[in-house]
Amino acid sequence: MKAKPDRTLDCLGLYCPEPIYRTRMELDNMKIGEILEVLADDPAAEADIKSLAKRLEQEIVSVRKDENTYRILVKKVK
Amino acid sequence: MAIIVHSGTLDRLYCAFILGSTATTMDMETHLYFTFWGLNMLVKGGLEKAGLPATYKHMEEQMKKKLKEMNYPTLYDLLKRMKASGLLKIYACSPTMEMFGVKKEAFIPEVDEIAGATAFLDIASDADITLLI
Numbered sequence: 291m292k293a294k295p296d297r298t299l300d301c302l303g304l305y306c307p308e309p310i311y312r313t314r315m316e317l318d319n320m321k322i323g324e325i326l327e328v329l330a331d332d333p334a335a336e337a338d339i340k341s342l343a344k345r346l347e348q349e350i351v352s353v354r355k356d357e358n359t360y361r362i363l364v365k366k367v368k
Numbered sequence: 369m370a371i372i373v374h375s376g377t378l379d380r381l382y383c384a385f386i387l388g389s390t391a392t393t394m395d396m397e398t399h400l401y402f403t404f405w406g407l408n409m410l411v412k413g414g415l416e417k418a419g420l421p422a423t424y425k426h427m428e429e430q431m432k433k434k435l436k437e438m439n440y441p442t443l444y445d446l447l448k449r450m451k452a453s454g455l456l457k458i459y460a461c462s463p464t465m466e467m468f469g470v471k472k473e474a475f476i477p478e479v480d481e482i483a484g485a486t487a488f489l490d491i492a493s494d495a496d497i498t499l500l501i
Contacts, residue, residue, distance in 0.1 A: 305438060307390045311449065314393045345394040 293351045293363055295327035296320070302359065306334045310342045313364065317348060320366045325351060328362045335360045369398050370495040372488065376405030378418040378431070378443070384501040385446040391497075392453035399495070401488045403461035406501075410460055411474045415443040444476075451478050459483040 299316050301309040309330045316326055328339060336353055339362050343350045351363035369391045373384045384400065391398045402410050409415055420428040441449070450456035457480045460472070465482065472482060481487075492498045 303439070305440065307386050307393065307446075308439075308441065310390065311393050342394060 293325055293365070295363055296324040298327040298329065301328060301330040301332070301335070303331065305332045306338055308332075309335050310338045313339060313342060314346070317346070317364065317366055322366050322368065324366050326364045326366070328360070328364060330360045330362070331358045336362065339364065369396050369497040369499070370488070370492040371398075371400050371498070372500040373400050373402045373406035373409075374404050375501055376407075376409045376414075376418065377421045378428070379420060379424070380501050381406070381409060381415070381418055381443050382446075384499075385443055385450070387499070387501075388456065389441075389446045389449050392450045392455040396455065396497075398450060398456045399459065399488075399491050400456065401459045401461065401483070401491075403464050407461055407464040407470065408468055409443075410458070410476055410479055411470060412476055415447070415476075418443060447476075447478055457481070459487065461485075 297316065297320070299312055301312055309328065309332055313326070313328055320326060340350055343364055347368055349365040349367045351365050354361045369387070371384050371388065373381070375381065388398050388400055409418060419425070420431065458478055460475065460479050460482050462482050462484055
C-alpha cells in the first residue's frame, strides 16, 4: 500500500540549510500520523532530511529520486 | 554545540551560522561565543556589512550576487532563526569589547550575555560538539 502525503513542501531550487529548516517548520505544524512530502533538488537533501528525521525521531516512509528531484515522505510520529 | 566565532568574514560567519541554525533545527542547544573579529559583527549593522577576506576580496561581489540568486538566507536571517528556536545563546567576549571600544548598547538585541573564557570553557565542557570558526 503506497502512503499518501497529507501535505507537500516544495523545496526545489533551495539549498542547505533551507530544505531541512522548512521541513522542520512544516512538521511542527502537523498532527501526529500525518505524512509530509518534501520535494528537493539539493543533492544534500536525502542525507540531510534522513539525519533530521533520525534526530527528531520522525519516520522516513520513502525516498524516491526522479532525475534530479528527490521525493521524500516523512511521517510525524511524535 | 559550542562555537567560538573568532572570524568576522562572510564565508566563516556563514559556516558558523549554517551549522548553528541547522543544530537548532535538529533540537540541539547551541552556544555561540563571539570574540576578536566575530565580536565586531554583533554591532548593529555589522552582519549586513560582512565581506570576504583580502585574499578572496575579488570574488565578493559575485558571491553576494550568487547568494541573492540562490534565495539564500542572510546572516541575520539565520541568527534570528536560531533565536526563534529558543535553543541559542549568544555571548560577547568582554576583553575584545574593551580592545575595540565596543559598548553593549551598540549590540544587536539578540546578544544574551557578556562573558569570558571561563564561561565558554564551562559550557564547552558539556557540549557534544565544540568548534572554533
